[in-house]
Amino acid sequence: MLPLIAPSILSADFAALGDAVRRLDEAGADMIHIDVMDGHFVPNLTFGPGMVRALRPHSALPFDVHLMIEPVAPYLEAFAEAGADTIHVHAEAGPHLHSSLQKIKALGKKAGVAINPATSPDVVGEVRELCDVVLVMSVNPGFGGQVFLDSQLRKIERLRAIVDEAGTGALIEIDGGVTPDNADRIVAAGATALVAGSAVFAGGPSAYAANIQALRAHASRALA
Ligand SMILES: O=C(CO)[C@@H](O)[C@H](O)COP(=O)(O)O
Numbered sequence: 001m002l003p004l005i006a007p008s009i010l011s012a013d014f015a016a017l018g019d020a021v022r023r024l025d026e027a028g029a030d031m032i033h034i035d036v037m038d039g040h041f042v043p044n045l046t047f048g049p050g051m052v053r054a055l056r057p058h059s060a061l062p063f064d065v066h067l068m069i070e071p072v073a074p075y076l077e078a079f080a081e082a083g084a085d086t087i088h089v090h091a092e093a094g095p096h097l098h099s100s101l102q103k104i105k106a107l108g109k110k111a112g113v114a115i116n117p118a119t120s121p122d123v124v125g126e127v128r129e130l131c132d133v134v135l136v137m138s139v140n141p142g143f144g145g146q147v148f149l150d151s152q153l154r155k156i157e158r159l160r161a162i163v164d165e166a167g168t169g170a171l172i173e174i175d176g177g178v179t180p181d182n183a184d185r186i187v188a189a190g191a192t193a194l195v196a197g198s199a200v201f202a203g204g205p206s207a208y209a210a211n212i213q214a215l216r217a218h219a220s221r222a223l224a
């Protein structure tokens with residue numbers, strides 16, 4: 001399977017998000033990554049379920065909603081109803097990861113476990129039967145445009161082993177500092193999906209298709 005490319009609209013012009021989502025769809029994105037931040041779990045503020053609902057008519061691509069909020073459980077239903085397809089919750093956002101994942105599955109959505117750079121991959125093993133996607137943060141969450149942390153490559157390898165052993169086929173998705181220059185190493189380590197903000201939005205709308213293609217081409221090299 002080709003690695004999936006998920007542009008993060010955190011790097012878009014916030015005054016024209018509907019337009020950005022439409023253009024990313026036309027440019028060949030596989031899904032749309034939406035970073036939800038609460039100014040508490042992370043030191044930045046972005047979107048709520050109202051934004052997900054407003055963007056929904058602009059593309060039929062899966063919406064990959066990354067919740068960087070604490071508490072998270074009270075908001076899962078609202079994001080599901082707004083049109084999220086995958087909902088990622090952080091393992092660090094409270095003591096009830098298992099129950100949040102159960103809730104996401106009960107809402108009929110794909111469940112993602114996001115883990116910060118300092119978090120052990122072993123937490124994923126504890127919830128493996130509920131986990132459709134593992135979202136590995138390769139920067140500290142909160143902002144786009146940061147540098148990829150090479151230390152996370154070893155974690156991806158470990159997660160590849162955990163997911164293969166579980167036999168669930170869960171995606172391993174990498175988020176933060178992904179560029180064409182490191183995409184092949186990330187996929188070689190075991191990733192199957194790449195989130196990219198800065199690398200997709202660089203050069204403006206006319207460059208989206210080429211940027212997505214460059215990521216896909218470099219990522220696919222690891223599989224050749
Ligand atoms: O979740 C986050 C940041 O917290 C990411 O999704 C970023 O938006 C990725 O942006 P780049 O590092 O690719 O610029």
Ligand SMILES: [Fe+2]
Nearest residue numbers: 035066175195
């Ligand atoms: Fe993200």
